[in-house]
Amino acid sequence: MTRAESDPGSRTGGASPAGKDADAVVRIRDVWMTFPGKTRDKDVHVLEGVHAEVRNGEFVCIVGPSGCGKSTLLNIVAGFLPPTAGQVTVEGKQVTRPDARRIFVFQENGVFPWLTVAQNVGFGLQRREPTERDSIVQHYIEMVGLTGFERAFPRELSGGMRQRVEIARALAAQPSIIYMDEPFGALDYLTRLKMRADLIRIWQEERKTILFVTHDIEEAVQLADRVLVMTRRPATIKEEVKIDLPRPRDIDSPDYLRVRDRIFDAMGIDRTTGRSGEGESLDEKSVVPGL
Amino acid sequence: MSVAGPLARGKSQRRLERYALPSLVGVLFLCVWDASVRISGSDLFPKPIEVARGIGELAEKGLLHKYIVASLFRVTWGFTLAMAVGIPVGLFMGWFKWAFQALNPMIQVLRPISPIAWIPVAILWFGVSDAAPIFLIFLASVFPIAVSAAAAVANIQPVYVRAARNFELSRFDLFRRVIVPATLPQIITGLRIALGIAWLVVVAAEMIAVSSGLGFLIIDARNAGKRYDLVVAGMVMIGLIGLGLDLLVRRMERMDVVRWGYHNQ
Numbered sequence: 001m002t003r004a005e006s007d008p009g010s011r012t013g014g015a016s017p018a019g020k021d022a023d024a025v026v027r028i029r030d031v032w033m034t035f036p037g038k039t040r041d042k043d044v045h046v047l048e049g050v051h052a053e054v055r056n057g058e059f060v061c062i063v064g065p066s067g068c069g070k071s072t073l074l075n076i077v078a079g080f081l082p083p084t085a086g087q088v089t090v091e092g093k094q095v096t097r098p099d100a101r102r103i104f105v106f107q108e109n110g111v112f113p114w115l116t117v118a119q120n121v122g123f124g125l126q127r128r129e130p131t132e133r134d135s136i137v138q139h140y141i142e143m144v145g146l147t148g149f150e151r152a153f154p155r156e157l158s159g160g161m162r163q164r165v166e167i168a169r170a171l172a173a174q175p176s177i178i179y180m181d182e183p184f185g186a187l188d189y190l191t192r193l194k195m196r197a198d199l200i201r202i203w204q205e206e207r208k209t210i211l212f213v214t215h216d217i218e219e220a221v222q223l224a225d226r227v228l229v230m231t232r233r234p235a236t237i238k239e240e241v242k243i244d245l246p247r248p249r250d251i252d253s254p255d256y257l258r259v260r261d262r263i264f265d266a267m268g269i270d271r272t273t274g275r276s277g278e279g280e281s282l283d284e285k286s287v288v289p290g291l
Numbered sequence: 292m293s294v295a296g297p298l299a300r301g302k303s304q305r306r307l308e309r310y311a312l313p314s315l316v317g318v319l320f321l322c323v324w325d326a327s328v329r330i331s332g333s334d335l336f337p338k339p340i341e342v343a344r345g346i347g348e349l350a351e352k353g354l355l356h357k358y359i360v361a362s363l364f365r366v367t368w369g370f371t372l373a374m375a376v377g378i379p380v381g382l383f384m385g386w387f388k389w390a391f392q393a394l395n396p397m398i399q400v401l402r403p404i405s406p407i408a409w410i411p412v413a414i415l416w417f418g419v420s421d422a423a424p425i426f427l428i429f430l431a432s433v434f435p436i437a438v439s440a441a442a443a444v445a446n447i448q449p450v451y452v453r454a455a456r457n458f459e460l461s462r463f464d465l466f467r468r469v470i471v472p473a474t475l476p477q478i479i480t481g482l483r484i485a486l487g488i489a490w491l492v493v494v495a496a497e498m499i500a501v502s503s504g505l506g507f508l509i510i511d512a513r514n515a516g517k518r519y520d521l522v523v524a525g526m527v528m529i530g531l532i533g534l535g536l537d538l539l540v541r542r543m544e545r546m547d548v549v550r551w552g553y554h555n556q
Contacts, residue, residue, distance in 0.1 A: 080453060100459040110454035113551035114472040123468075124458045155551045173458065 024053035025177065025209055026077060031086035033072055045234035046072050049086070052228055052237050054177075059203055059210045061220035062237075063263065064230030070213045071107070071181050073230075077211065078104045078179045090177065100124060103170035107182040111154045111165045117141065118150040120165050124173030140168040143202055160191040164198075171202070177209040184219070196222050200247050217267075221260045222249050229266040239266040337520035342527060345520035354508070359528065361503040362493050365421060369428025370489050376429075377436030377485075378478060382470065384437065385444020395441075398434055406431040406492045410499050417500075424496035424504075431492040432485035439481025443474035476544070476552020483540040490533045505529050 033047040046069040054060045064070045075081040077088050079098045088095045090102065098104070103124070111120050122137040141147055144164040154162050163183055170178050184192045196219060203210060214220055220227045221243060229239040243259050250256060264271050321339045328338045337345065349355035384391040406427045417423040447470065455469040497506025505525050512521035544553060 078457070080456070098453075098457040098459070100457065102457075104453070104457050106450050106454065108448075108450050110450040112451060112454070112469070112472070114475070114548045123454075126464075153547060153551065 023055045025056045025091055026052075026054040026211065027089045028052040028073070028077060029087050029089070031073065031076060031083045031088065033069065033076065033081070034084045047076075047083070048234040048236055050230075050235070050237055052240075054209060054211055057207045057209055059212065059223055059225045060228060061212045061214055061224035061226075062228045062230060063214055063217055063220045063267070064235060065232050065267065066215050068230050068233050069235040070215070070230055073235075074104075074179055074181050074211065074213045078102060080104070100173060101175050102177040102179065103173050103175040105163075105166050105170050105178060105180040105183045107185050109159070109162050109166060109186075111162050111169070113154045116151050116153055117146055117157070117165050120154070121168045121172050123169055136172050136174075140172045143171065143205070144168040145198065158191075160187050160195060163187065163195065167199070167202070171206060171208075175208065177211065180210060180212040182214055183212075185214070185216075192219070197248060199223065204247070217260060217263050218251065221256060221263065222251065227263055229263055241266065335517060335519050337523055341520040342523045345518070345524035346527065349508075349521065349524060355528070358503060358505050358508050358525075359532065361501075361507075362497065362505045363532070365424045365496075365504065366428055366486075366489050366493050368421075369425040369493070370432055370486060372425070372429045373432040373436055373485065373489070374482070377433040378440050381437035381440025381478075381481075382444055382474065385441040385474075386470070391441060391445075398437065402434040402438070406488075407495055410496065413496070414500055419500055419502070421501065423500040424493055427496045427500075428489045428492050432489045435485040435488065436478075436481050439484070440474065440478050443477035443481070444470065446477065447473045472548060476549040479540065479543050479549060483537065483544075486536050486540060487533065490529070490536060494529055505532075 028050055031047055031050040033045075035044040035046060037043045050073060052060075052062075062070045062073065072081065076083045077095065079088075079095045079102075082096070090099075104110075112123065115123065118137050118141065121140055122133050125133045125136060128136070138150075141150060144167055146161060146164055146168065149157065149161070154165065157165070167183070184195045187195060200223060212220075212223060224243055227241045227243065228237045229241065230236070231238045241259065241263055245253075245255055245259065261271065269275065325338050325340075328336055346355065349358075380394070384394055409427055409430055410423075413423040413426050417426055451469055451473050452465075455465050460468060493504065494506035494509070497504035498510040501507055502511075505528055509522050509525040512518040512525065543549070
């Protein structure tokens with residue numbers, strides 16, 4: 001297979017060596033993760049020497065087969081889990097625990113059901129003056145398109161709206177980085193498309209650094225500046241694909257499809273059968289049929 | 292109209308099911324009761340109308356009011372003490388695994404001992420006073436409250452605690468802004484169960500340890516002149532007040548801050 005020089009996705013191949021990029025805000029250096037099993041030989045090796053970097057203002061997606069350890073990696077980066085070996089630094093400081101300047105958006109929706117939409121969005125702003133807090137809350141409720149639902153409780157909202165509340169809560173805390181762990185995984189297809197478009201709009205307005213984990217290759221190609229492709233467990237980052245396509249991205253354009261196919265290739269998946277190189281079928285959710 | 296029609300019918304049907312059917316069952320019950328007394332020819336067991344007269348008589352003498360207040364007073368104290376001890380201990384046990392492992396076996400041994408079995412001990416320690424039934428109510432309700440609070444903490448969705456950690460809440464704020472609201476629905480359910488038990492126990496305790504209250508009324512009416520109309524009047528009042536207490540707690544379950552906990556999602 002030959003690729004034209006003008007390819008929108010450029011393959012840098014392999015893990016980038018640590019410290020290469022001076023602009024990196026997040027540096028993941030040789031991170032290993034092993035969950036202890038009942039005996040030594042039953043230990044679960046999840047991550048084996050992951051290197052990666054995220055630059056300021058960049059939108060980076062991590063894709064990989066289901067259960068490969070993408071979420072584990074994100075949890076380590078966010079400080080929820082200590083790695084077995086290696087380290088993560090953010091702005092030069094080693095991450096040892098979660099930090100309010102870097103907010104995590106959870107797959108299972110972490111919106112507090114006992115608080116209204118407005119109270120949820122203002123959750124991280126308790127130390128602000130009430131009037132200031134209200135205006136920040138209002139601003140982000142508007143940004144995620146939930147105006148009119150300020151006093152609604154999460155149980156009265158759809159899944160997509162609840163995820164919007166969580167995104168607004170993250171933004172309202174005015175973090176420098178947002179970590180997103182398959183935030184749209186539980187939503188239906190059309191809602192997911194809409195959420196992606198809105199997330200891109202919000203990211204372009206706010207210019208936060210976003211590190212986004214997904215098993216959905218389509219999603220990664222639509223969203224990211226750069227896609228980090230992980231291998232099956234024990235996982236490393238196998239490949240890095242830069243995407244220079246303008247946004248919003250047309251999911252039918254040849255350029256888009258080429259980048260998408262490159263990631264399929266990087267994951268070693270046959271696009272027609274969903275089978276990986278080793279002949280082992282992946283979780284069907286991780287393979288999106290071509291459009 | 293095509294929409295309002297079936298909806299309106301649905302509403303009136305619900306009302307029928309909610310009020311009319313239970314009333315019908317109640318009336319039927321009273322009829323069966325009345326008929327059975329008449330057919331058996333019992334001169335001790337009262338007919339419904341005699342019980343109603345008995346309640347009227349008690350009310351006239353001021354005893355009804357006095358006894359209800361006495362029983363509720365004891366339940367209020369015993370139950371409040373049980374909440375004051377049970378909720379913190381339960382939350383503590385739910386949060387710290389070692390605390391659960393240390394305390395749970397003891398609780399599981401004490402819990403199945405009927406509060407009735409404690410009556411002699413209560414009289415030994417507190418004599419014939421309000422303290423004895425209050426102690427018994429405390430004993431009866433503290434364990435279910437503690438156990439449900441512990442379970443509530445153990446059942447908190449980890450994602451709420453993780454979100455709270457992400458926002459760097461202090462220990463106190465984590466407790467106040469996340470643990471308490473997250474556990475409240477299940478704690479309230481525990482309180483409802485415990486209050487039911489407390490009400491059962493106060494009546495039993497009053498039959499032995501004191502000389503006022505609805506339990507005392509029942510035993511006293513029997514001992515002093517076989518006034519079975521007053522015995523049953525006491526029973527009816529106990530039932531109605533128990534229902535009232537339950538409705539009161541159910542009301543709490545409809546508050547906005549806890550309603551989420553009763554919808555399964």
